[in-house]
Amino acid sequence: MLADLGGLAVDHRPGLAATGLDLAARQLLTGSGPIPFxxxxxxxxxRPRRLPALEGRAGVHYLRTRADAAALREEFTRRPRVxxxxxxxxxxxxxxxxxxxxxxxxxxEAAPRLLARLMPxxxxxxxARLHRDHGVRVRCGRTVTGRRGPDGVELDDGTVLRADVVVAGIGTVPATEWLAGSGLVLDxxxxxxxxxxxxxxxxxxxxxxxxxxxDVASRRPVRLEHWTSAREQAAFVAGAITGDGAATAFTTTGYVWSDQHGVRIQHAGRCGTSTTPTVPAGGGQLFxxxxxxxxxxxxxxxxxRALLALRRRLASTAAPITERTRG
Structure with a gap:
């Protein structure tokens, strides 16, 4: 893929970090000098949100890069308690x-239930039932307060869980610190x-x-952490830059999927104010x-199949707006 960039007149500069932004001069600031734009x-x-209670402790992993995945896989070969x-x-x-x-x-999980920020x-x-049916213990409404010895994790209620390996997946922090003082609104x-x-x-x-x-659909600010949305946004902005894009507002069905315990979980759209479970004709379960x-x-x-049909239906009703108004 990188070999094709030259033919596209792309100036690729690997290993070069952006350090700031000068909007007045229209320059991107880097460690090797400014780049005009x-x-x-x-x-x-x-980047992954860190777990302060376990900062600097051995056996704590965050999963973001391929190297993170390789290190965790190596840990799992030692048959640890996780x-x-x-x-x-x-x-x-x-x-x-x-x-x-x-x-x-x-x-x-610190919240009262799993996926509380995302799902009804x-x-x-x-x-939660899927995890428990496959032998995973689920403790909601609890936070980790620190390590207890070399193989223990202490919770806020005093419980100590045996843990050789801790994997933290508590969300992400936008990598925007380099834009401080640039004039852009960081929120x-x-x-x-x-x-x-x-x-x-x-x-x-x-x-x-x-x-x-x-987001014009929910009429509120939104930040999504799914690669499907990032891909859609990239295509939308490319259309805006080249003049090939017709829409004036980015819309998305917010599609995401996850494979857990042999079950494919898929979601599209928003959660709304009410949820109804149903069994589609092709089997499985639908909410x-x-x-x-x-x-x-x-x-x-x-x-x-049922989710794909509903995803198409949601996409067809996502009408863009022509005004940049705030609700």
Missing amino acids: GRLVIATGS VVVGGGFVGGEVASSARALGLDVTIV AEVSDRV DGVRCGPDLSAEGAEGVWAVGDCARWF LHHDGDELVGATAFDAP
């Missing part, structure tokens, strides 16, 4: 992989309008984990999310 796309992503901190998709996938290897696994209670309960990411253009600058966009944009009478999202467990 006419238009700029910020796609610096995010505590996963965080009950989101990353934590669930790690727990599932560890149990597939026959390891002793506990999930610790009906879906959370289904995911859990680069704050953008509905068209992903950065507030406070002309000809500047943000995409991916570092973008926090005003339909509504705002009043309007279908706004769906979550599927081993029901890919």
Whole structure:
């Protein structure tokens, strides 16, 4: 792929970090000098949120890069007892992989239920049951306060869990510290309008984990941490830059999937105010999310065809707006 960049007139500079942004001079600041720009796309992503109680302690892992995955795989070959901190998709996938290897696994989640930030209670309960059915212990409403000896993790209620390896999956932090003082609005990411253009600058966009944009469907600022959304945003901004894009507001069905314990979990859209479980004709289980009478999202467990149909339906009703107004 990198060999093709020359033919596309792409100046690729690996190993060069951005250190700042001078909007007045239209320059990207780097360790080897400024780079002038006419238009700029910020796609610096995010980094794992750290677990302060275990900072600097041995046996603590974060999963973000290929090297992180390789190190964790090596740890798992030693047959450790595993505590996963965080009950989101990353934590669930790690727990599932560890149990597939026959390891002793506990999930610790600070919220009252798994996936509380992303899913309604009906879906959370289904995911928790899936883990428990496969031998994973689930402890919700608890936080890790520190290590107890070389192989223990202490919780806020005084419980000590045996843990040779701790994997933290508690979300991400946008990689935007290098933009401090640039004039861009930083608010859990680069704050953008509905068209992903950065507030406070002309000809500047943000995409991916570092973008926090005003979503016209939910009428609130949103930052998504899924690669599917990053890919959609990149295509949208490319269209805006080249003039090939017709839409004036970025819209997405927010599609994400996760394989856990041999079950494919898929989600599209929003969670709404009510959720109805159903069994689709093709089997599996489907949860339909509504705002009043309007279908706004769906979550599927081993029901890919049903979810695909609903995803297409949601995409067809996601109409862009022509004004950059705030609700």
